[in-house]
Amino acid sequence: MSAPLRVERRDGVAILTLDRAEHGNAIDVAMADALLATALDCAGDPTVRAVILTGAGAMFCAGGDVAAFAAAGDAAPALMHRLTAPLHAAITRLAHMDAPLVTAINGAAAGAGFGLAMLGDIALAARSAKFATAYGAIGLTPDAGTTWLLPRLVGLRHAQRLALAGERIDAEEAARIGLVTRVVDDADLMGEAMTVAQRLARSSRTALRTTRDLLWSSSDTGLETHLAREADAIASAAGRPDGREGIAAFVEKRRPVFA
Incomplete structure (x- = not known):
């Protein structure tokens, strides 16, 4: 079979x-x-x-x-x-x-x-x-x-x-x-x-995961709660290797290479 x-x-x-x-x-x-x-x-x-x-x-x-x-x-x-x-x-x-x-x-x-x-x-x-x-x-x-x-x-x-x-x-x-x-x-x-x-x-796997979670949860939370989640998420992303690479690549006008 x-x-x-x-x-x-x-x-x-x-x-x-x-x-x-x-x-x-x-x-x-x-x-x-x-x-x-x-x-x-x-x-x-x-x-x-x-x-x-x-x-x-x-x-x-x-x-x-x-x-x-x-x-x-x-x-x-x-x-x-x-x-x-x-x-x-x-x-x-x-x-x-x-x-x-x-x-x-x-x-x-x-x-x-x-x-x-x-x-x-x-x-x-x-x-x-x-x-x-x-x-x-x-x-x-x-x-x-x-x-x-x-x-x-x-x-x-x-x-x-x-x-x-x-x-x-x-x-x-x-x-x-x-x-x-x-x-x-x-x-x-x-x-x-x-x-x-x-x-x-080719995108950041961790950033996509967090974005997916934010989208899935958006209809079940109030605005202020969701804004707080977004703030925590973007701050966390900025400290990860993918975030640092993405920011550097943007400034250097090149395609980022995410881990």
């Missing part, structure tokens, strides 16, 4: 490919476990300076493996816990690791795949990509961070029509409402994702 997640490392970038193309890259327990193990590995490896998440074949991710849910019968609730535990732990690690995340959404993203697509700090959608929460159609509720991320990205009204009414949208509308960063021609998607990831990989 082939691995459900392919991992390639290139020039400081880890490329994670959901690899159950014959099942629409639907997430089963094996894939959730593999995603968590790989997220932990990337988070703990200082040579990984950016991560790309994409899917094999024509779909990004169809969501959870509904066929497995049906086969589980009365054990479906236990299976849901077994699946979401590693999946949600992986999402947490991908969101808070030092390396920034680029999602390259190569096709349809539904259910948990919808949540994974949104997770990217930079989310690039192929022109052919489609987006749907899809849970209501099978009598289930969202997971994979969907109800946390969606209103923060697109606002409550768009979140309600997507999550409650189950509207399906294309890549252009996804970019228009802020669900993804931008749309890329299908043939150019991975090349553009690699270009973006390599640009991020």
Whole structure:
């Protein structure tokens, strides 16, 4: 049996490919476990300076493996816990690791795949990509961070029509409402994702980590508290080797070389 997640490392970038193309890259327990193990590995490896998440074949991710849910019968609730535990732990690690995340959404993203697509700090959608929460159609509720991320990205009204009414949208509308960063021609998607990831990989890993944390926490804190966090963060950054190198490079009119 082939691995459900392919991992390639290139020039400081880890490329994670959901690899159950014959099942629409639907997430089963094996894939959730593999995603968590790989997220932990990337988070703990200082040579990984950016991560790309994409899917094999024509779909990004169809969501959870509904066929497995049906086969589980009365054990479906236990299976849901077994699946979401590693999946949600992986999402947490991908969101808070030092390396920034680029999602390259190569096709349809539904259910948990919808949540994974949104997770990217930079989310690039192929022109052919489609987006749907899809849970209501099978009598289930969202997971994979969907109800946390969606209103923060697109606002409550768009979140309600997507999550409650189950509207399906294309890549252009996804970019228009802020669900993804931008749309890329299908043939150019991975090349553009690699270009973006390599640009991020050349940046200060510690500065990007702190910036990610500040952005993630911004909607949960008051202005004064957040200003204090920003002040502490920039003061700390100025004292680190990357901060000193960045300041020196700016003054000397050269590209910085971060550790």
